Structure formats: structure tokens, C-alpha cells
Amino acid sequence: MISHDEMLNGVAAYALGVLPPHEAADVVKHLRNCEACRQEYRAMQSAVTAVAYSAESCADATMGAAVVSPLLKARVMKHVRESAARAARPRVWPAYALAAACLALAIVTGMLDLSLNDRLNRERAQVTEQEQTIADFMAPDAHRRPFAGGEVLMHGQRLYLAMPHMPMPPPGKVYQAWTLAKGAKTVTPSKTFMPSGKGMTIVPLPEAATTLAAVAVSVEPEGGSQLPTTKPIAMVTL
């Protein structure tokens, strides 16, 4: 049993980011129940932010100090302005567009080998699922969270990834969705999928939308992974 003063020292080390994960978890657990330590954490956080500012680069190159290249800003702002211009265009979800596209709509359903009967049952289910999907995408109260390359759509408890022009992953790889439950600190594996190849890839996710804090997508080996092995191509806070 450690003393409260030792815990306060641990809080400072946690704020600085030098605790290994198991000790950090102990501090986080304690912080949830101790207002005095939460106050100390806020104070330490302020000081740690100050430490970060000690590395702030100079505004000019006097005394040989490192300065940020103006070309960097040009590159960043080029991306931003192009992205803003795309966002300013009218949405491509009017009813007629969806209705026309629904025949070609390929809802990605994972990768299962199915018998003939299974396939018939599955096709019926797919029709129902497509109708539900279209209704969800048309719903005026649907919530959208855009990200570079697509958007996450939530309607009630239902949750979709929608990505136009999604490239095929490298050979032997698939896309995998990940979810972060509210209050959780680690992501949970969700569906693996491949692009539809017909323009828009729509992936219904099985998780209940209102239970989640974030959704991510990464490229993984066939069969999926238990933890992401590559940097996510998309990460969206819900």
C-alpha cells in the first residue's frame, strides 16, 4: 500500500508521461476517485505543457536557431484549401442519386464461404439490409462524421463507413475497421472488408453507434488482426 504522497509523486510522473503502462493504469484508476490528486494532475499538466513550450522554435533564424520552412506551410495549406473546396461542393446524397445508385450499391459483407441455401438466405437478407442502408443514408436525422476519404454515418444505433473511390489494398491485405468503446482505452477489432469496386464502398458495422467513442480503419493481413499492425488510414471521433 503506497502513501498518498507517493501517489502524488506518481501523478507527476504520469503527467510527464514517464510511467510504464501498468503504473500509469494504477494512477488513472486512483485519479478517478481522488479529487486532491486530480487537482495535482491538472497542476502538473500545466507544467508539462510549459516543458513542451521550451522546445518552441524561434520566429526567425537569428543566432542560427532552427526555423520552420515556409514551404511546409504552403504544403499544408494546399491540402487544406483543396479539402475545404471539396467540402464546399453540394453533397452527393440527394434522393435521386441514391435511388439510381442503389442497384449498383455493393454492401460489403465480409468474407465467408457460403452454401447455395445460405446464399439464397443471404441474398434476401442483403435486400433487406440494402433497404435499411438507403433509409439510413436518406434519414434527415442521420449524423455524419467526415474524414479524409469518406465519412462515418450514424442513424440511431446503426453505424456505417462510406468511402468513395477506395483503392484495393495490397495483395494479401484487407481493410479492417476498429472501434473504441466509450470509456475504453484500447480499440476492438471490427469487420474486415474489401472495396466494392463499384465506386462507393459502404460498410455496415455491427457495433451499436451510441456505445462508441471512435472508429478507425487500417490495412491488415487477410483474416484481420487482434490489434492494428499499421497506421490507420482513417480515424474518426464520434
Place this chain on the structure above:
Amino acid sequence: MERVCARDAAAFEALYDAYHRLVYGLALRVLSDPSAAEDVTQAVFLKVWDSPTLFRGGNFGAWIARVARNRAFDVLRSRAAHGEEEFPDSIPVDDALEETAIAHLDGDRVRDALARLPPEQREPIELGFFGGVTHQEIARRFGLPLGTVKTRIRTGLRRLKNALEGAVTV
């Protein structure tokens, strides 16, 4: 940030102008590589633009410094692991964002305050923050007991905060 969420490029440019030196300087201090530091700076700001809702309020400078530091250590880890990268730990969690009590920070003022700390407090803090090592590693490098390292970190951080707030140091 509300304007950035609404895809306002001018608002984003103002954010970039205000914080790019913090992000770049921090990445440069961690990586010691100007080119890699620029890559990190670009990645951090594009992340802010592409996923502005990751920021859930509080002090933006504190938040973006955390994102930049994590990103820089991702680069270090990926170098060490030959391309294997961990899932970014910048996904927000409930306790991840805290309001900072210190306002109007700037590099010169903080460097001055940090330089005034006793070396036995400043060095573990800098090694831990910019070196990305655990307190055990800090204790090993300085040949100190673990408890002493944590006490010095806490005392140093408290003294730094008080100095920046203009209070009497502990």
C-alpha cells in the same frame, strides 16, 4: 476550432501560424532531424484539419503538444521497429485533456524558467519528456532510487509552474 470543424481554411491557417513553431520545435527536440520534424509537423496539422473533433476542448496548445510528442515518438518507434507502428495513442480518452492554468506561454519565457531549475530537477524532466524514457530508465541513468526520481520530477514541475505563474517557488 469550431470554425475549423466547419471547414474554414482561414481559421485553420490562424491555428497553424499560432502553433506550428511549438509543434516543429517539439518534434525537432525529440527527433534531432529537421526533415523528420517537418514531416511530423505536417502530419500533426493535417490530422487537426482532417479530424478536428479529436480536440475536445481545454487548452489547444497543451493538446497539440501532446499530439506532436506522441507522433514524434511514433516515428522513433517505427524507426526502431523497421516500419512497425503502434496505433496512435492520441485517440482521446476521458482523462486525456486537461485545462492548463498557465496562459500565454512562449518559448523564451519557459526556457528561462526551466534553466533556473536546479539541474537535478531539470534533467530528469527533460530526459523524460523529450527522451521518451520511463522513470526506471531515468533512475538508472542518474544512478538514483526510483522514489527520488519521482520526487524530483514533481518538485521540479511544481517549481516551474510556480515560476511561470509568478508565485513564490517551493
